[in-house]
Amino acid sequence: MPQGAAVVRMLLALGLLAGAAHAADDIVIADFEGEGYGDWKAEGEAFGPGPARGTLPSQMEVSGFEGKGLVNSFYKGDATTGTLTSPEFKIERRFINFLIGGGMHPDETCINLLVDGKVVRTATGPNDKPGGTERLDGHSWDVGDLAGKTARLQIVDKHTGGWGHINIDQIVQSDRRSGTVETVQDLRIEKDYIVFEMGARQGPRTQVNLVIDGKTVRSTVGSSSEKPCWFTWDVSALKGKSGQLRIAEMPGPDGSCPVRASCTQSDQSKGIVMIVDQLYRETYRPQFHFTPARNWTNDPNGCVFYKGEYHLFFQHNPTGIDWGNMTWGHAVSPDLVHWKQLEHAIHPDKLGTIFSGSAVVDWNNTAGFQTGDEKVIVCIYTSAGDPFTQSIAYSGDRGRTFTKYEKNPVLGHIVGGNRDPKVLWHAPTKKWVMALYLDKNDYALFESPDLKAWTKLCDVVVPGAGECPDFFELPVDGDTKNTRWVFWAANNSYLLGTFDGKTFTKESGPHPSNWGGNCYAAQTWSDVPPADGRRLQIAWMSGGKYPGMPFNQQMSFPTELALRTTPEGIRLTKKPAREIEKVHAKKHAWADKPLKPGENLLAGLEGELFDIRAEIEVGKAAEVGFVLRGQKAAYDVAKKTVSCLGHTAPLAPVEGRIRLQILLDRTSIEVYGNDGLISLPTCFLPDLANRELGVYAEGGEARIRSLEVFALKSAWE
Numbered sequence: 001m002p003q004g005a006a007v008v009r010m011l012l013a014l015g016l017l018a019g020a021a022h023a024a025d026d027i028v029i030a031d032f033e034g035e036g037y038g039d040w041k042a043e044g045e046a047f048g049p050g051p052a053r054g055t056l057p058s059q060m061e062v063s064g065f066e067g068k069g070l071v072n073s074f075y076k077g078d079a080t081t082g083t084l085t086s087p088e089f090k091i092e093r094r095f096i097n098f099l100i101g102g103g104m105h106p107d108e109t110c111i112n113l114l115v116d117g118k119v120v121r122t123a124t125g126p127n128d129k130p131g132g133t134e135r136l137d138g139h140s141w142d143v144g145d146l147a148g149k150t151a152r153l154q155i156v157d158k159h160t161g162g163w164g165h166i167n168i169d170q171i172v173q174s175d176r177r178s179g180t181v182e183t184v185q186d187l188r189i190e191k192d193y194i195v196f197e198m199g200a201r202q203g204p205r206t207q208v209n210l211v212i213d214g215k216t217v218r219s220t221v222g223s224s225s226e227k228p229c230w231f232t233w234d235v236s237a238l239k240g241k242s243g244q245l246r247i248a249e250m251p252g253p254d255g256s257c258p259v260r261a262s263c264t265q266s267d268q269s270k271g272i273v274m275i276v277d278q279l280y281r282e283t284y285r286p287q288f289h290f291t292p293a294r295n296w297t298n299d300p301n302g303c304v305f306y307k308g309e310y311h312l313f314f315q316h317n318p319t320g321i322d323w324g325n326m327t328w329g330h331a332v333s334p335d336l337v338h339w340k341q342l343e344h345a346i347h348p349d350k351l352g353t354i355f356s357g358s359a360v361v362d363w364n365n366t367a368g369f370q371t372g373d374e375k376v377i378v379c380i381y382t383s384a385g386d387p388f389t390q391s392i393a394y395s396g397d398r399g400r401t402f403t404k405y406e407k408n409p410v411l412g413h414i415v416g417g418n419r420d421p422k423v424l425w426h427a428p429t430k431k432w433v434m435a436l437y438l439d440k441n442d443y444a445l446f447e448s449p450d451l452k453a454w455t456k457l458c459d460v461v462v463p464g465a466g467e468c469p470d471f472f473e474l475p476v477d478g479d480t481k482n483t484r485w486v487f488w489a490a491n492n493s494y495l496l497g498t499f500d501g502k503t504f505t506k507e508s509g510p511h512p513s514n515w516g517g518n519c520y521a522a523q524t525w526s527d528v529p530p531a532d533g534r535r536l537q538i539a540w541m542s543g544g545k546y547p548g549m550p551f552n553q554q555m556s557f558p559t560e561l562a563l564r565t566t567p568e569g570i571r572l573t574k575k576p577a578r579e580i581e582k583v584h585a586k587k588h589a590w591a592d593k594p595l596k597p598g599e600n601l602l603a604g605l606e607g608e609l610f611d612i613r614a615e616i617e618v619g620k621a622a623e624v625g626f627v628l629r630g631q632k633a634a635y636d637v638a639k640k641t642v643s644c645l646g647h648t649a650p651l652a653p654v655e656g657r658i659r660l661q662i663l664l665d666r667t668s669i670e671v672y673g674n675d676g677l678i679s680l681p682t683c684f685l686p687d688l689a690n691r692e693l694g695v696y697a698e699g700g701e702a703r704i705r706s707l708e709v710f711a712l713k714s715a716w717e
């Protein structure tokens with residue numbers, strides 16, 4: 001950046017250049033690929049009997065580690081503690097490089113380098129609040145000043161609450177700093193555009209960020225595409241301001257930083273223009289998934305249908321891009337696709353911030369809140385104060401304004417962080433039933449005649465799960481005389497059983513119902529009219545990335561749930577709600593066509609938004625699938641699995657055929673198999689230079705029985 005670039009501060013790059021001159025071979029301290037920890041010493045329980053093989057039960061998907069094994073102290077959940085200590089080794093290289101993820105609790109979830117028993121370097125994971133990511137990222141210590149010293153590494157997990165775990169992998173002594181190099185450059189904005197070139201397999205750890213007054217106002221993330229590509233930021237509105245350009249990139253073998261070298265201020269745009277300041281048109285704004293106009297969201301709350309409107313309340317930080325100040329945001333839709341955000345519905349008060357919960361229509365005015373003809377919507381939520389209790393608020397104007405009940409809370413503190421009440425009307429016994437999360441893997445059911453006085457009915461345990469229950473009845477194979485109750489937990493596992501109005505009796509489970517990377521805290525809509533009769537659900541696609549955007553996090557596309565008898569027993573199925581058709585645009589269809597290796601029926605089809613529906617006879621192929629903007633949704637015929645964005649689900653062909661439905665939006669791919677038997681909803685950051693679609697077979701010929709590709713319109717149009 002020639003003009004106005006006062007100071008160029010090369011942070012980490014200096015170390016890299018110093019080491020690059022005469023690099024000796026790397027020394028692997030530990031890769032955690034063995035069965036046990038070898039000569040490392042584990043104390044306490046947190047680290048389990050040996051390295052984890054990826055994700056542990058009820059953990060969000062762990063990614064970014066190398067090989068199959070890693071240190072993952074989520075063994076038996078966050079409550080366990082312990083230490084894992086290496087044997088002594090000599091510091092023989094300039095850097096110690098490793099991969100790290102998990103909790104950001106200094107001294108409590110960390111890796112320490114000890115010399116003479118003293119901590120000389122330490123690092124934590126990146127997370128300290130709900131949401132976040134279980135991805136491991138590269139970290140490097142410059143240990144040049146410690147050359148020749150004898151040292152130990154100690155991995156520590158002393159934290160028992162949220163994000164009370166640490167993940168580590170691939171600890172290597174090296175003369176080269178691994179991973180990305182970050183440079184920070186001061187600048188004054190003098191022209192209309194900033195342009196730079198990225199790509200060439202730089203991958204998503206490459207980022208260019210513009211920070212002004214401590215805020216990231218522009219951000220572009222690298223992709224794995226082969227070709228480098230020019231990007232433009234329109235910074236005309238920021239002219240005259242000073243800030244920093246922060247560039248993280250993978251250096252070339254000679255230590256050069258090509259992204260930084262390409263970056264200039266210009267009077268002209270070049271390549272892809274990043275949009276950040278046109279509401280709902282932003283480069284990384286989902287176009288048919290719900291996102292708040294601005295700021296953070298997590299769980300869907302209070303899903304209820306009343307008078308032609310689906311209400312979606314959501315955990316919201318009204319003033320920040322990250323989790324905090326929990327408030328119920330509010331949106332309504334006539335069709336589950338086109339959402340209109342309303343005024344925030346429920347604000348924090350002296351009982352606490354407003355955590356997750358549910359909403360119902362009080363048709364019989366059991367609570368006595370109804371004054372006119374309009375039925376009352378009652379929201380039941382957690383007052384997250386000290387301690388956590390359960391409260392209610394009501395609206396007599398179709399959810400446009402809410403009044404908190406003056407005698408809140410309606411259910412006092414029971415244990416721990418008890419929260420997330422889900423309330424339903426139990427018609428046979430004419431009363432309200434609440435499913436509530438208590439603590440650990442414990443939940444309970446309560447009953448009430450009026451939504452105000454609650455009495456405990458029974459306990460429910462969902463092994464491996466916590467938070468955000470849901471509880472509903474569904475017919476098996478559409479037979480309304482043969483029903484089961486589903487007890488649902490935030491991590492998408494569920495129990496099946498019966499409920500007599502007093503006791504939930506488990507028949508089977510927990511069963512998994514999600515194989516994707518971003519799906520949590522799903523809730524179903526209450527009061528969907530019987531004539532419709534569907535059980536509709538929406539989930540938080542927890543952990544997506546939206547760099548430089550005015551909002552953070554997105555919801556899943558709503559799904560329809562059902563119970564189906566399978567060879568393994570009764571299972572829950574989940575498929576996109578038919579309202580996706582509301583955004584269907586041009587349709588392309590094929591039937592009964594051979595799918596030969598090397599051929600692509602979809603060549604020439606380009607776009608960002610698609611609904612793809614396919615029935616494929618796998619035939620002699622080893623792999624069949626789709627390529628969506630460079631990302632594969634692949635069916636492995638021998639393994640009988642479908643994979644997308646690093647996540648895999650089992651899927652057996654039926655009479656030699658598989659059925660797939662794929663929803664592609666700007667920042668997510670949702671893959672459904674065999675009419676909702678499996679689902680893989682996962683977030684991604686698209687390669688902005690690639691808008692291609694492909695369908696392929698490898699290793700032999702397959703046959704397309706039917707293929708429909710619907711280009712989609714934006715729901716914000």
Ligand code: FRU
Nearest residue numbers: 130315355356419467468521
């Ligand atoms: C789940 C959760 C809930 C809680 C809410 C707070 O993601 O932790 O248990 O009510 O988020 O935002």
